Amino acid sequence: MDALHIGLLGCGVVGGGLLSLLQENGEVLTRRLGQPLQVRRVLVRNLRRQRNLPLPPGVLTTDFEEVLADPRISIVVELMGGTEVARKYALRALRAGKHLVTANKALLALHATELLAEAEARHCMVGFEASVGGGIPILEALATLLAANRIESLHGIINGTTNYILGRMAHDHLPYAAALAAAQGLGYAEPDPTLDVDGTDSAHKIAILARLAFGVDIDFKEISVQGITEVGPDDLRVAARFGYALKLLASATYAEEQLHLSVRPALVPQTAALARIEGPYNAVQIIGNFCGPQLFVGQGAGPRATASAVACDILAIGARLMELAEYPSRRWLGAGAVQQTLARAQAKVSVAPRGAQRGRYLLLVPSGDPPGSAGTAAAGRRFEAGVAEILSRHGIAAPHTEWVAAAAAGEWCYALETEPVVERQVWAGLDALATLESVKAAAKAYRIEPLAVSQTKGSPP
Ligand SMILES: NC(=O)c1ccc[n+]([C@@H]2O[C@H](COP(=O)([O-])OP(=O)(O)OC[C@H]3O[C@@H](n4cnc5c(N)ncnc54)[C@H](OP(=O)(O)O)[C@@H]3O)[C@@H](O)[C@H]2O)c1
Structure with a gap:
C-alpha cells in the first residue's frame, strides 16, 4: 500500500477538525502508520458552502456513489450525524467491504446490532471511540x-x-x-x-x-x-x-x-x-x-478533541490493514476489542423497569407559607405536618428537612431529604402532595447519587 485512502462523509465541525488534524499532525500520523493518510473524497450536502479547510481540489462531492465506487478508499469515515441516511451509507460502505469509523452515537445506540453484524459478515472493522466522550478514550x-x-x-x-x-x-x-x-x-x-x-x-x-x-x-x-x-x-x-x-x-x-x-x-x-x-x-x-x-x-466534544478520537480509530484500522498486507495469506485479523465487545453484547441481565430503583431523594415542595415568622409559624407547622402525613402514607421517611427562601420574594421551598425508597413510591408521593392546598406548584424530586462503591447484592455480569 502506498497510502491509506479514506472517504469522508460529512465535513462540518468534526469533519473540519479531522482535516485540520490530518494537516497539522500529518507527519506524526505517517510515522505511526508507516504510510501517509490521504483523503480521496469528501461528501457534503452543499458544495457552495464556504469552507476554510485544507482540502485538495476536486475531492468534495455530493454523490455518495463516488465514495463507494472508489476502489482505493478502504476506510469510510461517517461524520454526517443523523440516523437514516447515515445508517444507509454505513451499511452500503460495509457491504462494499470498506471499513467504517464513525462519531455518530445516535447511529450506534439505535443500529449497532445491525451494523456490527454486517461488519462481521464482511470482515470489516468498525471504530467509534469518538461517539462517547469526544477525546476521552473511554x-x-x-x-x-x-x-x-x-x-x-x-x-x-x-x-x-x-x-x-x-x-x-x-x-x-x-x-x-x-x-x-x-x-x-x-x-x-x-x-x-x-x-x-x-x-x-x-x-x-x-x-x-x-x-x-x-x-x-x-x-x-x-x-x-x-x-x-x-x-x-x-x-x-x-x-x-x-x-x-x-x-x-x-x-x-x-x-x-x-x-x-x-x-x-x-x-x-x-x-x-x-x-x-x-x-x-x-x-x-x-x-x-x-x-x-x-x-x-x-x-467531551468540539472539533479537535473529537477529531483526535476519530483519527486514532483510523490509525488503529490502518495498522491492522498494514499487518494484513504483510501476511496476505491471512484474510482477516478479527475486529478490534471495542467492536468485538459491542458485537457480542447479549441480553444476559434483565433491565429494571422504570421507577424500580431504590435510593435517597431530595424533595422540593414549593410553598407560600414562610416557616418561622410571627403569625405564619402555625401555618408553616400545619404545612410540614400535612407533607409528613402524605409522605408517610407512601412509605417515605424524610428525617432531614429545611425551609429555603426562593428567589421570588415571599416564596419558600420546603425541602426534605429522604431515606432510601423505591422511586415509584416517590412519584406517588409527589402526586399526592399536589392535593395539599398550600403547595404552590408541582413538587419535585431529585435522586441523590452517593457515587461511592456500591454494596450490590449478587454479582454484576
Ligand atoms: N460536534 C461535536 O463536537 C461532536 C462530538 C462528538 C460526536 N459528534 C458527532 O459527529 C457527527 C458529526 O457532527 P458535526 O457536529 O460535525 O455535524 P455538522 O457540523 O452538522 O456537520 C455535518 C456534515 O455532514 C454533511 N451532511 C449531513 N447530512 C448529509 C447528507 N445527507 N448528505 C451529504 N452530506 C451530509 C454536512 O454537509 P454540509 O456541510 O454541506 O451541510 C456537514 O458537512 C454527529 O454524529 C455528531 O453526533 C459531534
Whole structure:
C-alpha cells in the first residue's frame, strides 16, 4: 500500500477538525502508520458552502456513489450525524467491504446490532471511540483496560452543553432560558438544542457505554430519560444547601440482579469528583469490582478533541490493514476489542423497569407559607405536618428537612431529604402532595447519587 485512502462523509465541525488534524499532525500520523493518510473524497450536502479547510481540489462531492465506487478508499469515515441516511451509507460502505469509523452515537445506540453484524459478515472493522466522550478514550478503556472487572456502576456527565447550562444556573443564578442562550452564544449549544437538553444525546451515549460495560444488548427505549428543561435556579440553590451539586447524570448501575439505566438531573455530593466537572467538560466514573472507582475526565466534544478520537480509530484500522498486507495469506485479523465487545453484547441481565430503583431523594415542595415568622409559624407547622402525613402514607421517611427562601420574594421551598425508597413510591408521593392546598406548584424530586462503591447484592455480569 502506498497510502491509506479514506472517504469522508460529512465535513462540518468534526469533519473540519479531522482535516485540520490530518494537516497539522500529518507527519506524526505517517510515522505511526508507516504510510501517509490521504483523503480521496469528501461528501457534503452543499458544495457552495464556504469552507476554510485544507482540502485538495476536486475531492468534495455530493454523490455518495463516488465514495463507494472508489476502489482505493478502504476506510469510510461517517461524520454526517443523523440516523437514516447515515445508517444507509454505513451499511452500503460495509457491504462494499470498506471499513467504517464513525462519531455518530445516535447511529450506534439505535443500529449497532445491525451494523456490527454486517461488519462481521464482511470482515470489516468498525471504530467509534469518538461517539462517547469526544477525546476521552473511554470505550477502549472499558473494552480492554478494565475488561477483567465486573462493572458495578457507571455514572457520566456526558453532555457538555447541559453541564455548561447547569453550571451557569448554579453559579450565576441564571434562569434556564438565559443559561441556554449563553451556551448558544458561545457555540456550546446548537440553535435547536432539543437532543441535548431533553437528555436524548446522553441516553445514546449511556446505551453504548452500558452495552460495553455490562455486555447487554440494550433496547434504547428501556432507558429512563429526563432532561434539564424543568430544572429551576432555586432547585440548584436548595441542592447546594443540602451539600449537593445538580448534574445531568447518565447512569448504568447493577443492583439486586438488575441493570438500572437512566439519564436525569441528579444530585451528587459537592465533595465528589463529578460535582467539580464544569463547563463543556465530560467525565465518566466507573466502579469495577477489582479496579475500584476510576474516573475519566476530558474534553467531551468540539472539533479537535473529537477529531483526535476519530483519527486514532483510523490509525488503529490502518495498522491492522498494514499487518494484513504483510501476511496476505491471512484474510482477516478479527475486529478490534471495542467492536468485538459491542458485537457480542447479549441480553444476559434483565433491565429494571422504570421507577424500580431504590435510593435517597431530595424533595422540593414549593410553598407560600414562610416557616418561622410571627403569625405564619402555625401555618408553616400545619404545612410540614400535612407533607409528613402524605409522605408517610407512601412509605417515605424524610428525617432531614429545611425551609429555603426562593428567589421570588415571599416564596419558600420546603425541602426534605429522604431515606432510601423505591422511586415509584416517590412519584406517588409527589402526586399526592399536589392535593395539599398550600403547595404552590408541582413538587419535585431529585435522586441523590452517593457515587461511592456500591454494596450490590449478587454479582454484576
Ligand atoms: N460536534 C461535536 O463536537 C461532536 C462530538 C462528538 C460526536 N459528534 C458527532 O459527529 C457527527 C458529526 O457532527 P458535526 O457536529 O460535525 O455535524 P455538522 O457540523 O452538522 O456537520 C455535518 C456534515 O455532514 C454533511 N451532511 C449531513 N447530512 C448529509 C447528507 N445527507 N448528505 C451529504 N452530506 C451530509 C454536512 O454537509 P454540509 O456541510 O454541506 O451541510 C456537514 O458537512 C454527529 O454524529 C455528531 O453526533 C459531534
